[in-house]
Amino acid sequence: MYVAAKGGEKAIRNAHKLLAKRRRGNENLPSITLEQIAGQLSLAVDRVMAEGSLYDTNLAALAIKQARGDLIEAIFLIRAFRTTLPRFGNSRPLDTGEMLVRRRVSATFKDLPGGQLLGPTFDYTHRLLDTSLAAPDAYGEVYDQADPVPAMSGEADPAEKMPRVTDLIGAEGLIEASPDEDGAEPFDITRAPVSFPVDRATRLQTLARGDEGYLLALGYSTQRGYARSHPFVGEIRFGDVEVVIDVPELGFAVSIGDVQITECQMVNQFKGSAEQPPQFTRGYGLVFGQCERKAMSMALVERALRWAELGEEPGAPAQDEEFVLSHCDNVQATGFVEHLKLPHYVDFQAELDLVRRMRREASEKSPADEMKEAAE
Amino acid sequence: MPQNSKKDSFDNEMPARQAALATLARARRDELESMLGRLSPLPAASELRPAEVGLVMLRGRTGGDGAPFNLGEATVSRAAIRIEGGATGFGYRLGRDIAAARHGALIDALWQDEARRAAVEAALAPVRARLAAEAGEVRAETAATKVDFFTLMRGED
Numbered sequence: 001m002y003v004a005a006k007g008g009e010k011a012i013r014n015a016h017k018l019l020a021k022r023r024r025g026n027e028n029l030p031s032i033t034l035e036q037i038a039g040q041l042s043l044a045v046d047r048v049m050a051e052g053s054l055y056d057t058n059l060a061a062l063a064i065k066q067a068r069g070d071l072i073e074a075i076f077l078i079r080a081f082r083t084t085l086p087r088f089g090n091s092r093p094l095d096t097g098e099m100l101v102r103r104r105v106s107a108t109f110k111d112l113p114g115g116q117l118l119g120p121t122f123d124y125t126h127r128l129l130d131t132s133l134a135a136p137d138a139y140g141e142v143y144d145q146a147d148p149v150p151a152m153s154g155e156a157d158p159a160e161k162m163p164r165v166t167d168l169i170g171a172e173g174l175i176e177a178s179p180d181e182d183g184a185e186p187f188d189i190t191r192a193p194v195s196f197p198v199d200r201a202t203r204l205q206t207l208a209r210g211d212e213g214y215l216l217a218l219g220y221s222t223q224r225g226y227a228r229s230h231p232f233v234g235e236i237r238f239g240d241v242e243v244v245i246d247v248p249e250l251g252f253a254v255s256i257g258d259v260q261i262t263e264c265q266m267v268n269q270f271k272g273s274a275e276q277p278p279q280f281t282r283g284y285g286l287v288f289g290q291c292e293r294k295a296m297s298m299a300l301v302e303r304a305l306r307w308a309e310l311g312e313e314p315g316a317p318a319q320d321e322e323f324v325l326s327h328c329d330n331v332q333a334t335g336f337v338e339h340l341k342l343p344h345y346v347d348f349q350a351e352l353d354l355v356r357r358m359r360r361e362a363s364e365k366s367p368a369d370e371m372k373e374a375a376e
Numbered sequence: 377m378p379q380n381s382k383k384d385s386f387d388n389e390m391p392a393r394q395a396a397l398a399t400l401a402r403a404r405r406d407e408l409e410s411m412l413g414r415l416s417p418l419p420a421a422s423e424l425r426p427a428e429v430g431l432v433m434l435r436g437r438t439g440g441d442g443a444p445f446n447l448g449e450a451t452v453s454r455a456a457i458r459i460e461g462g463a464t465g466f467g468y469r470l471g472r473d474i475a476a477a478r479h480g481a482l483i484d485a486l487w488q489d490e491a492r493r494a495a496v497e498a499a500l501a502p503v504r505a506r507l508a509a510e511a512g513e514v515r516a517e518t519a520a521t522k523v524d525f526f527t528l529m530r531g532e533d
């Protein structure tokens with residue numbers, strides 16, 4: 001029987017109780033703490049903050065615990081939470097040039113001022129499972145015969161500046177400049193509906209909260225030839241930047257804390273014109289937390305979306321602004337995909353009636369008609 | 377509008393007050409509590425408006441140095457506290473610790489009292505030292521991972 005859904009309250013309540021029980025797991029083991037999640041699963045926390053579009057490590061850790069480690073569910077929880085809070089205002093733009101750098105590499109310049117700093121990276125690891133980590137309280141310390149007591153302390157000059165690589169090659173005019181500030185407030189996709197085409201600021205905001213896997217696939221597609229742009233990592237940097245806001249009642253700017261972000265400057269092949277000799281072009285990625293794969297993917301896709309401005313041929317999936325931006329939000333996407341499992345009994349009843357009628361009409365065709373068709 | 381002499385002292389004091397507010401925003405709640413302990417007895421004070429948690433939209437710049445765009449939001453707590461017959465202090469900090477924002481606002485109000493300022497600055501010193509030590513540790517650890525990549529000669533010369 002197909003009827004509208006009503007009732008089921010008791011089943012739903014019990015399902016939620018069962019969910020809580022499964023989430024808790026073996027009760028002979030201690031419940032995982034938010035500090036443990038934030039401290040030991042920090043890259044999962046970073047991803048939830050980036051795609052939840054809300055910087056708050058403690059909240060992201062709570063969301064991961066509540067969602068049993070389902071990161072898209074956790075991102076959904078964070079997005080729902082942010083709608084409950086008032087907006088105090090906007091920060092001054094974060095200055096990535098003044099970052100307390102925890103990692104900074106360039107694939108294009110080996111000798112850059114401030115140096116190449118690997119930081120805490122999976123790069124150059126052997127990707128072999130480390131069974132020693134299975135023991136409780138295991139540190140996973142790297143044993144090295146050549147350096148049995150690793151000195152975790154290098155010479156660092158706090159006054160040393162780490163200019164962005166793009167500023168270095170930009171000085172020679174070999175790379176296009178960033179778009180100038182025109183004094184206008186940047187569009188905010190959380191405040192106004194988006195209509196296409198959109199400007200670069202809108203693309204960047206949308207991509208910054210976009211799904212990592214989706215952007216990874218699209219970025220990869222550009223490398224495989226769908227809108228090829230011959231990219232190099234000009235620079236990736238990760239670290240702490242200061243958040244500064246203007247407080248009207250004080251009449252001056254106040255530094256309210258630090259956030260960790262990853263920035264990727266992708267340097268791509270040339271663009272020149274009659275007026276402007278050839279220059280490298282750029283794609284930009286900026287993401288909350290240590291989300292390097294996402295920052296790189298974002299920069300590749302951001303560059304591909306600039307095809308019209310750079311006079312390139314369109315046609316590849318990653319260049320289709322409306323398609324790329326309309327489908328990169330995993331909360332919207334999961335909402336629409338997953339709603340299919342909710343009761344659709346009335347809709348489906350209508351479809352059933354329709355298919356029955358079509359079948360009836362097909363069978364009511366006169367035998368003479370069928371003979372005629374068979375003869376043809 | 378404040379009179380000129382007041383305005384001058386506002387301009388002169390502003391960098392020092394900004395520095396104090398930046399430290400208060402990064403102080404842990406237990407550090408703020410021990411600061412208030414050091415600064416007691418505390419004057420009577422009341423909330424100018426209820427302390428609250430909200431959001432600030434963090435902005436980035438296209439290419440790192442270009443036109444701004446909206447990156448995503450962060451939680452922020454804020455409080456405003458007036459000392460009876462005295463100054464109003466403000467507390468703004470990332471995160472959702474309203475009590476810490478209140479402590480920060482009260483300490484900012486105390487800082488504005490010239491008779492108490494030296495004591496407030498002295499109480500801020502351990503927090504500043506901790507923050508500097510943590511940043512120094514990050515720099516030293518990171519510097520230990522500094523590499524010198526070299527490209528192999530192809531034998532052209």
